[in-house]
Amino acid sequence: MSCPEATTTSPIPVHFEAHDALSEVSQVTLYYRFQTKNGTWKSYGSFSKDSGTFKFVPSHGFGIYEFSATATDSLGNQGTPGDIPLCHADYQSSIPVISPSNMSHDFGEVAIGKDKVWALRIANSGGSSLVISEIKTSGDYSCSDTTPITIPSGDTCQVSVKFSPQGIGRRDGWLTITSNDTNTPNCNINLTGTGFEQNAQPQPNIVLNGASFEEGDRFLAQVEAEYSGPSTTADLYVSVFLPGGWHLYCPSFSTMPEPFISSIQLYPGYKLGRTTIIDVIIPKLDPGQCSFMALFCHEGTLTPMGDGATESFTLDGPPRLSLSLNGSTFREGDVMSLSRTIENPGLAKSVDLYVGITLPTGETLFYPSLSDTPDPFTRDIRLNEGETVGPVELFSLALPGIQPGNYLWLAVLTPASEFDSFSNIPTCGWTFTASRAGTRSPGVSMGFARFPRPDVPR
Structure with missing residues (x-):
């Protein structure tokens, strides 16, 4: 059996001659396998004579095809193809064919400021010289090899591709090889790598x-x-x-x-x-x-x-405020004393104290301004952590003649310089009864215009 060792044409002629010393050869069967030593033989076809030429069509494309054959005699006896091929043919393209060793490459993790180089092998599996005219890269990738590069048929060359990460995380790019391979004039190879910061901690x-x-x-x-x-x-x-x-x-x-x-x-x-x-x-x-x-x-x-x-x-914890009054019923001339106690279970803080009075009419006014505009009674009280302060007298004053009825003192603590309640609001109710004999109680407006202001530091 014989065939051309290398060819660019199809079909490939495979010539055979068979002899049998005891009887005539009635049939010859051709077997082949593609680029696989010790692989499985596949039957291609048979001839009903002892010599001739198979016209083998290389259905797997370019590459090496190995051939063997068996003969059947007139009595029906048939052999099996041996492990060693009887001949082989390298089916090649008549044009250059670019065959990179990889169509993609992952450089892995590389520190920013460092480089990593990959050697890409490029083979020419065609039948004429492969000429690489240009090599381009993108992203964080580069190739320093100069062009043109000529690769004879059946030879290989090597180019160096460098990854220099410019950022953190995955960095994608590509390498494009331009050549005279008419089927693949621009061969694209996908590149990826990961950049990281050296000595970085989470x-x-x-x-x-x-x-x-x-x-x-x-x-x-x-x-x-x-x-x-x-x-x-x-x-x-x-x-x-x-x-x-x-x-x-x-x-x-x-x-x-x-x-x-x-x-x-x-x-x-x-x-x-x-x-x-x-x-x-x-x-x-x-x-x-x-x-x-x-x-x-x-x-x-x-x-x-x-x-x-x-x-x-x-x-x-918010401070707690309590009020105490020296009585519940008062007349004109009586002395009224209002005191406060502050418990601070939390951290040290500064607070403002607001005091108000609710009149028999239901109107509530801030004291001592007796207006509806918020006005602190005492500013910037410094409270230490876990401290209880009091009782402290807020004022002591003689009551003038005012409208009889039920009154209510109330108070609240706010953060210093902020009118935003953050304590409880304690109250002390009291009653003003009729004036003493021989005196006259003025009306509300007149009476509260005369309501005394405390003569104490605020």
């Missing part, structure tokens, strides 16, 4: 829904994070520091360290969206400064990755 961030909280307030704590370093695995720890030296780990609020999230697959460009740590109504707790801390550690260890993040907040 950056967590704690987000709270406020800076100061009291019993009954809603408290929402969330954590978010981002990462720009190389791929690794980490655990995220979140803990809270409370007054009294308590250091508790989330999510179970145990004193023993436990990850809030375990086995996080970090990669360049990783982002953890806002994740709720706790969302509760504040119970009764000791006041003081508190803080949440978030810290990444290498997986399965307590070895920190970076400094983490801390966000402070305050547990506070």
